[in-house]
Amino acid sequence: MSQRAKKFWRIWDNVGILCILLVIMAVYGILEPQIVNPTQLVTALKRSAVSGIAAAGMMYAVCAGGFDLSVGSILSLTSCVIAVQLTSGRGTVFSIMMALAVAALCGVINGILITKLKIQAFVATLATQLAFAGVTLVYCNKAIQLTSKYNAGLKFFSTGKFLGIIPLPIVLLVVTYIISYLVYTYTAFGAKVRAVGSNEQAARTTGIKVDRTFILVFVVTAVSAALAGILNTAQVSTGNPTLGDGFELDAITAVVLGGTALAGGKGNVFGTMVGAILVTFVKMGLNIMGVGEAYQKMAVAVVLVFALTISGIRIIMQRGGK
């Protein structure tokens, strides 16, 4: 591959998905300008916080070579835990702590199944998705409305404004990703995840405690799903055992769009964030234009295939145009 091409692809690595987002924004701008006016863009950013925060954690799982299909159930469980705790009179902080603790436990369970029982991540988290969903229903089988009596503290996460201007969900999203970037790039944990992801055997030989890394990765994924669940519950003001149904698809799509190589190894932190924003933005624009659900589904699929075709072309070029 020529030097110029290499340079192009390196730039694409970093800003490719952002380019696609800008293109779509431009298209929307022409079709329906209202979609791209500032208030609407802020709404899009706020809305992508939920899937974005969960995707930040999921990225680690994908980097390490697995994925977590149980994040939807963990989100639902978190939602119920918070709601039950709040309506039992416990404070907001306590309820959040409880929810995070439960999620961490779920993550540990996932990690143990994958490392100690040697079940592949896909099927392990498929099983836990079912089990956690069942536990959620046993714990709470009806939606719990968080009326103004209970949700004052929680609502802040959805409606609060940092420094009076920036909506809190956006702050939470950005902060999550900054932390994720720092962890991924500069900490030992991040290095271990990358090592395990590219070559598990080699990582083991270099003395990395692969099992512990995996467990930690799935705890990270679970906790970020929980954070997403807390925000989601704050948004809809209801603890709902079905809140996370189908959520894993959103999280994985964001990670994939973000450019994290699914074979493991290279994670693209901010790409994942842009990926989450992209999907949310595409759907929001179609909603505003009154486009039906079938076409919305198709649109996301097309974006996915398009984005991936480009990476595909890159791989073809790398191998000399085969």
Added chain:
Amino acid sequence: MKKKKNAIHIEYGDYGILYALLIFWIFLAITNSDFRGISFYQNILTRASLNAICGIGMTFAVISGDFDLSVASQVAFCGVILTIIIPIIGIIPSILVILAIGIAMGAFNGLLIAKLRIPAFITTLAMQMAYRALAQMINSKPVVVDNKLFKRIATYKIGGILPTAFLILIILAVIGTIILRKTKLGRNILAIGNSKEAAVISGINVPKTQILIFVLVGFFTACSSVMIVSSLGSSNYGMQVGLEFTVISSVVLGGTALAGGKGSIFNTIVAAVFLATIRSAMDSFGIDSYWQKVVEGVILVIAFSITEIRNIINNILVKQRAKKQLVSQKQTTN
């Protein structure tokens, strides 16, 4: 890994899952009167057959190290079209059309995966959305099948005993196994599953094989869509959500490692029957519906990790035996 003398040695393709199934059935027959008549087993076999037909194709994919997440949407798409064309051109032509569509969808998936180098997981994730959307665009309302003969295909029981669905499964399974074991394509697929690099080096046209793998998935999925529509007597763009997970679970449970390499269509089928039995059994035992999800999750975990559980128990036993030997040795030397 050294083969210990008393170690339990597991090979993929062994018959562990079959023993598990038989013991399970015997246990159920003993403890639950529902399982003493033939009809429950017929229902289980019918239900499992519908999934297992798709599982035949999926086995090829998993052997090669990939899986196809779009099968549920393929079934929905085929199903919607099937119910439209049956009244127009009749049963056999409709089935042929659907098989062709299945092959086409598989080829499309395969092209994206092999030629554009998009990982199978992502491609089929995207196509899952696309095919479902297409199905909805074609027809967003459920359609009831009027054709009695067609509905009989999946529900008829030969001689009152053998479900046709199961018979068709066996026939397709034989075809699948012949492809896997007796053709060059099959050998290539196994080789790719073992090691893609080695396959390339030994001259196998990997991209072409990959496309054919997904064509096989598409073909068998189309077969299963015909059976499913027949058994449901209807189609609906939202049908069979989650099918891909049941099918992949059957394949993995049957011992085809998700990392690829070995595989057995026979075991996939047995595993599918096992999973179907779990559902019926939980209902018969009156397990609370919410707990059923937990129980099923736990059973899946145990089943997926049975190899490892065996190893762990074996290691414990070996260690204990070693300790005993040491102790008795010390005694004899003293």
Added chain:
Amino acid sequence: MKKKILSVLLTAVMVFSLTACGSSSGSASATTGTSKAEGASTGGGDQTASGDITIGVSLYDLSNEYFQYMLEGVEAEAKAQGITLSVHDQKNDENELVTGCANLIDKGVDVLIVSPCKPEVMGNIVENAHEKNIPVIILDIGDGGSDKDVIIVSDMYGGGQIAAKYALDLLKDSGAAGKDYAIIKCEESAVYAIQRGQGFDAVMSAAGYNKATEITANSDQTEGYNAMQDILASYPDIVAVFAENDNMALGAASAIEEAGKVGEILVLGFDGNESAVEAIKDGTMAATIAQQPVEIGKLGVELALQKINGQELTYDNNDTKEIYADVYLIDNTGEKNDAYKAD
């Protein structure tokens, strides 16, 4: 040889873990399995002595409040009549619906009561049941064109009408000037729920109101929240929004609360869930339409008994073999309001 023995033992262990996991709990929570007349729940699908009646009940999705109430009604009436129940949860899966009913039929239940998640598959099931002389009673949702013995239908369309009529009165009282409203819809495949919005539409447009937009939120709460935000973005002056179920309505209500427009926009839902009633009392929702799942469940068992005793059923509509179950308004006080009726 040893390997085989060990594998046998291990699978036996695995299989015994099945029974170790609990059996049905009390009737307040969702249960499956056999409930004896005394109310104590047991496991095991045992055949009862002749003379005892067993009814097979297969319900759409017991993680959904509506069907939890329906089961309560069924269980209450069964207990009162000394009937044994065999309960099955379809978990919103058409395969479960088919297999579960097939199993119940094969168990030899006397009557099959079904609330189907996908009505279009009932055709085969009803045929199957009738071959064994098992009557089929369908509770709500739809009959998919099958030859059932009776279906108890809630008036989805009428419910939408009631919601609209109430909305119109509230709007008149509040003196709101705008004439625009929006509808948040369930997914297209929910052909019966879609009628709710159609009923609402009909009454509102007849009264001179204009449907600004309708967005599909797939019965999902978060999507309802998103949809409401998107509606507000384009149509900030709407005066009312009707969501085809409470799940979405609650999401929409929350979005309106965040936008600071509580009270400016009426939010109406459908289902009568506890959470919606809470929201109504809290002031974030205006009303919801409640069905009568408990009564429907009870009536289902009564009809089953009639069928077993060889009685002719009386229908509200002889052609379609329908019996109508009323839906009613829960108004903004959070209480039942009988003043509003469908056309």
